[in-house]
Amino acid sequence: MTGEPSVSARRGDVAVPNRVRIGADRAATPTTPRVTPEASREPRREVVFDIKDMSAYYGDSQALGWTTLEIYRHIVTAVIGPSGCGKSTFIRSLNRMNDGIPGFRVEGQVLYHGHDVYAGATNRVEVRRRIGMVFQKPNPFPKSIYDNVAWAPRNLGMRDGLDGRVERALTHAALWDEVKDRLRESALGLSGGQQQRLCIARALAIEPDVLLLDEPASALDPIATASIEDLMHTLKHRYTIVIVTHNMQQAARVADRTAFFGLDTTGAQRVGTLIEYDDTQTIFRQPRDTRTRDYVSGRFG
Amino acid sequence: MTGLSDTFIRHPSLPDPSAPLTASGNLRRRTIVSRTIEVVATASAILAVAMLVDVAFTVVSKGAPALSFGFLTQNSNGLAGGGIANALLGTIVIVAFAALLALPVGVLTGIYLTEFAGPRSRLANILKAALDLLQGLPTIIVGIVVFGLIVSATHKETGFAGSIALAIIMLPMIARSSQEVLTLVPGTLREAADALGVERWRAVVGVILPAAAGGIATGAILSIARAAGETAPLLIVNSLYNPSHTQLEIFGQGVPSIPMYIYTTYDLPAPSAIARAWGAALVLLVAILAANVGARVLLARSRAKMGMR
Amino acid sequence: MLYGLCLLAGLIAVFLLVEVVYQVIHGASPAISKLGLGFIGRTEWAANFGRYGAASAIFGTVVSSLMALIIATPLGIAIGLYLAMMAAPPVRAVVGPLVEMLAAIPSVIVGFWGVDVLSPFVARHFEPFLHGAFGFIPIFGSPQTTGLSVFSAGLALALMVLPIVAALSRDLFLTVPGDLKDGAAALGATRWEIIRGVVLPTTISGVAAATVLGLGRALGEAIAVLQIIGDGTGIHVNTFLPGSSLASSVASNFQYSENKLEVPALFYLALILLAIGLTTSLLARWIAGRFDVNRTLAR
Numbered sequence: 001m002t003g004e005p006s007v008s009a010r011r012g013d014v015a016v017p018n019r020v021r022i023g024a025d026r027a028a029t030p031t032t033p034r035v036t037p038e039a040s041r042e043p044r045r046e047v048v049f050d051i052k053d054m055s056a057y058y059g060d061s062q063a064l065g066w067t068t069l070e071i072y073r074h075i076v077t078a079v080i081g082p083s084g085c086g087k088s089t090f091i092r093s094l095n096r097m098n099d100g101i102p103g104f105r106v107e108g109q110v111l112y113h114g115h116d117v118y119a120g121a122t123n124r125v126e127v128r129r130r131i132g133m134v135f136q137k138p139n140p141f142p143k144s145i146y147d148n149v150a151w152a153p154r155n156l157g158m159r160d161g162l163d164g165r166v167e168r169a170l171t172h173a174a175l176w177d178e179v180k181d182r183l184r185e186s187a188l189g190l191s192g193g194q195q196q197r198l199c200i201a202r203a204l205a206i207e208p209d210v211l212l213l214d215e216p217a218s219a220l221d222p223i224a225t226a227s228i229e230d231l232m233h234t235l236k237h238r239y240t241i242v243i244v245t246h247n248m249q250q251a252a253r254v255a256d257r258t259a260f261f262g263l264d265t266t267g268a269q270r271v272g273t274l275i276e277y278d279d280t281q282t283i284f285r286q287p288r289d290t291r292t293r294d295y296v297s298g299r300f301g
Numbered sequence: 302m303t304g305l306s307d308t309f310i311r312h313p314s315l316p317d318p319s320a321p322l323t324a325s326g327n328l329r330r331r332t333i334v335s336r337t338i339e340v341v342a343t344a345s346a347i348l349a350v351a352m353l354v355d356v357a358f359t360v361v362s363k364g365a366p367a368l369s370f371g372f373l374t375q376n377s378n379g380l381a382g383g384g385i386a387n388a389l390l391g392t393i394v395i396v397a398f399a400a401l402l403a404l405p406v407g408v409l410t411g412i413y414l415t416e417f418a419g420p421r422s423r424l425a426n427i428l429k430a431a432l433d434l435l436q437g438l439p440t441i442i443v444g445i446v447v448f449g450l451i452v453s454a455t456h457k458e459t460g461f462a463g464s465i466a467l468a469i470i471m472l473p474m475i476a477r478s479s480q481e482v483l484t485l486v487p488g489t490l491r492e493a494a495d496a497l498g499v500e501r502w503r504a505v506v507g508v509i510l511p512a513a514a515g516g517i518a519t520g521a522i523l524s525i526a527r528a529a530g531e532t533a534p535l536l537i538v539n540s541l542y543n544p545s546h547t548q549l550e551i552f553g554q555g556v557p558s559i560p561m562y563i564y565t566t567y568d569l570p571a572p573s574a575i576a577r578a579w580g581a582a583l584v585l586l587v588a589i590l591a592a593n594v595g596a597r598v599l600l601a602r603s604r605a606k607m608g609m610r
Numbered sequence: 611m612l613y614g615l616c617l618l619a620g621l622i623a624v625f626l627l628v629e630v631v632y633q634v635i636h637g638a639s640p641a642i643s644k645l646g647l648g649f650i651g652r653t654e655w656a657a658n659f660g661r662y663g664a665a666s667a668i669f670g671t672v673v674s675s676l677m678a679l680i681i682a683t684p685l686g687i688a689i690g691l692y693l694a695m696m697a698a699p700p701v702r703a704v705v706g707p708l709v710e711m712l713a714a715i716p717s718v719i720v721g722f723w724g725v726d727v728l729s730p731f732v733a734r735h736f737e738p739f740l741h742g743a744f745g746f747i748p749i750f751g752s753p754q755t756t757g758l759s760v761f762s763a764g765l766a767l768a769l770m771v772l773p774i775v776a777a778l779s780r781d782l783f784l785t786v787p788g789d790l791k792d793g794a795a796a797l798g799a800t801r802w803e804i805i806r807g808v809v810l811p812t813t814i815s816g817v818a819a820a821t822v823l824g825l826g827r828a829l830g831e832a833i834a835v836l837q838i839i840g841d842g843t844g845i846h847v848n849t850f851l852p853g854s855s856l857a858s859s860v861a862s863n864f865q866y867s868e869n870k871l872e873v874p875a876l877f878y879l880a881l882i883l884l885a886i887g888l889t890t891s892l893l894a895r896w897i898a899g900r901f902d903v904n905r906t907l908a909r
Contacts, residue, residue: 102699112322114319115321117322119322122323123323123324123332125324125328125798126322126323126324126325128795128797128798129325129798130316130322132796132797133796134796135792135793137789139789140793141793141807141808142812151797151807152799155331155797155803156326156798157326157327202797206797208798328798331802334802335803338801338805339696339801341688342689343696345685345689346693349685349708349709349712349772349776350705356715356719356723356769359723359727409615410620410622412612413617413619416616431623431624431626432623433891433894433895435623435630437826437830437887437890437891439830439832439857439884441860441883442630442860442887445634445877445880446634446637449636450629450633469626469630476623501612502612526714527714532718533717533857537864537865560716564833567722582719582722585716585719586715586719589714589715590714593710
């Protein structure tokens with residue numbers, strides 16, 4: 001696989017673009033698959049996350065509701081929407097990073113390669129080993145650059161070829177050239193953009209299956225942001241990437257598919273929910289839901 | 302930056318993504334290690350609580366038999382028996398006087414450190430070091446120093462000397478807790494006072510101190526509770542007193558106190574002596590624990606008030 | 611005006627410290643000039659014969675405090691980890707204050723408990739067991755019947771030091787930023803690995819300072835040690851024998867001293883104790899100041 005596949009070529013190979021229309025009955029209404037004549041049929045993509053009717057609660061307060069979608073392998077899926085619509089809750093629930101919050105619970109079905117993420121027999125640590133995460137604010141450990149990247153592989157017993165593993169991870173995070181001469185220096189001396197790429201390298205070093213990114217560039221300047229975005233295009237060949245972003249242009253630039261989350265205010269509480277989920281081009285050019293259109297055009301101009 | 306898959310040599314411990322979400326590779330062993338540590342830590346906490354319960358249970362079971370209304374209201378009758386009324390009053394008087402000395406000095410020191418001293422002030426650093434060192438002083442040393450200063454000069458052991466010793470012990474605690482609480486007062490309050498053109502001292506007395514009052518009171522209560530239980534300094538400077546008289550005048554003679562009562566009664570050759578000593582210990586322990594709980598409640602309330610500003 | 615008052619208050623505090631140090635030196639000076647530095651090496655304490663030595667007391671202080679430290683430090687850190695990282699919030703809100711209350715128990719009560727409960731238990735069960743199982747190590751020599759020993763005093767001191775280390779450690783562990791712990795968790799690390807890799811390294815110097823503070827508490831404890839350590843002199847490797855400590859010797863002998871030189875000799879003991887105590891306090895400040903948590907994280 002070489003070159004950067006354009007978003008439009010993805011059109012025909014998606015099985016069922018899911019979309020939930022919030023109405024009185026709150027039933028998900030799947031539409032028939034859209035097939036555009038000019039697109040070639042490519043083999044059906046593997047489903048990584050199969051999410052049905054997912055809701056999330058912090059104690060009594062519901063943060064996320066009635067979310068159904070499938071996330072596909074080896075593409076970038078963006079999650080966009082105004083703040084407070086459950087985007088962060090959603091993505092953090094995929095690898096059980098919300099478990100530490102007292103009173104948090106998930107209802108509905110979250111399947112990862114067919115396995116229930118929230119089953120009793122599921123090992124939380126194993127989930128995170130396969131589904132890695134990079135956070136909004138870079139959070140390097142107060143250790144050397146080398147030790148930051150090598151820490152998790154050491155835990156996992158990957159001691160052979162550790163140097164090579166660290167170098168590969170830093171290379172794939174586009175950071176190797178900048179730090180190769182100062183691996184033993186503290187990671188805290190790096191700039192914000194470099195620290196964030198270090199956090200990405202750290203996550204890549206253990207070769208997860210999925211990489212979740214929660215607004216990874218929001219704390220960074222435009223140049224650092226651009227370097228992070230460039231990474232997305234190359235990393236997706238190896239990993240499955242889900243990225244939360246409040247920057248729509250960013251979603252348009254990096255994502256193959258986009259999920260738009262909004263607020264459902266029909267009930268007693270304001271609950272975040274998935275409103276529309278489709279190819280990125282569709283979401284931005286021909287959104288089907290008015291709320292999507294409002295959100296997208298409000299910024300797009 | 303293409304074709305990542307060929308540059309990755311798949312490590313043998315990498316799980317197959319479609320395998321079940323149970324421990325793979327070395328995770329089972331690592332989980333056992335982690336769980337073991339958790340068990341050890343939990344057991345340690347249980348041990349600590351068990352020790353507290355053991356001590357409390359001992360005090361209650363050995364002291365309760367001696368408790369009675371008479372025990373609390375009568376003076377001690379030496380070997381014959383009696384109660385702890387005069388010792389209680391003595392402790393209250395001595396500690397109150399000590400607080401009278403230590404509270405103003407401590408709070409003012411705390412105010413100095415937060416409101417007046419610059420961040421790099423030499424004096425502030427010396428002061429903080431002095432307070433830390435004072436706090437770490439063995440109380441027996443405070444006792445003998447006060448002995449040398451006051452008891453030698455006046456040739457008698459007095460409740461006053463005891464108060465001085467306790468005040469020295471209480472001072473660093475009050476100063477530190479006042480400083481901590483004052484630091485927590487939001488800077489916005491100070492800015493508002495400055496913007497209104499209010500003099501510094503008026504701002505402190507009228508705005509900042511009231512905001513910190515709860516926290517300062519908490520610190521005061523805790524240090525009073527600690528001083529009330531101190532035996533060592535009293536043993537040195539306030540151990541000669543008439544055990545059966547109520548003695549409220551502290552300047553001329555020794556004053557009975559609860560810690561000294563506990564300490565001396567235990568060894569008396571009277572049949573009820575041990576029980577009486579434990580009874581007094583029970584009263585002391587209850588008072589101290591009640592003060593701790595009360596201080597905690599006060600702290601929570603004052604924190605809530607400051608958080609809401 | 612207020613400034614002047616506050617400044618005065620601060621100066622009073624500094625003055626008090628200086629005065630304490632001066633008074634101890636002053637009180638000890640007759641003994642220092644008469645007994646010299648050899649005082650530190652002699653073990654005998656016979657007031658009537660004018661023979662004084664600090665060695666027994668120094669030995670008892672060092673052994674009992676070290677014992678308290680060895681027991682209380684790992685336990686305290688474990689409890690701190692439990693409270694900060696493992697306990698559910700309602701449990702933490704109850705157990706935390708309970709552990710802190712352990713520190714509020716007056717020493718005279720700990721002393722009585724030590725005599726009435728701890729020492730008999732130690733004499734009947736603990737010391738014989740240790741002697742039986744590890745008797746080849748000289749510190750676990752033959753026990754005597756009362757249980758009033760350096761060993762028991764060490765245990766009681768551990769009880770008093772434990773809550774200090776535990777509460778301070780817990781506070782330190784709670785200051786570790788959540789996003790650091792999250793970052794470690796997101797890399798598939800177990801709870802212990804998060805503790806070992808992130809929590810402990812960032813708080814290690816604070817924990818060390820807390821330990822030294824606990825040591826200071828153990829060193830200065832007079833009343834409880836006086837009641838539990840028995841009344842022994844000499845330096846014995848066997849910790850099951852009674853002994854004495856600097857603070858407890860001062861406390862027990864001060865009132866009854868009639869001999870002209872005994873009081874200065876006791877001041878001399880106090881001077882040694884003061885020197886050790888000030889050194890540990892300064893050490894704690896130095897450790898805490900050099901590597902405080904915020905510096906380490908450079909945030």
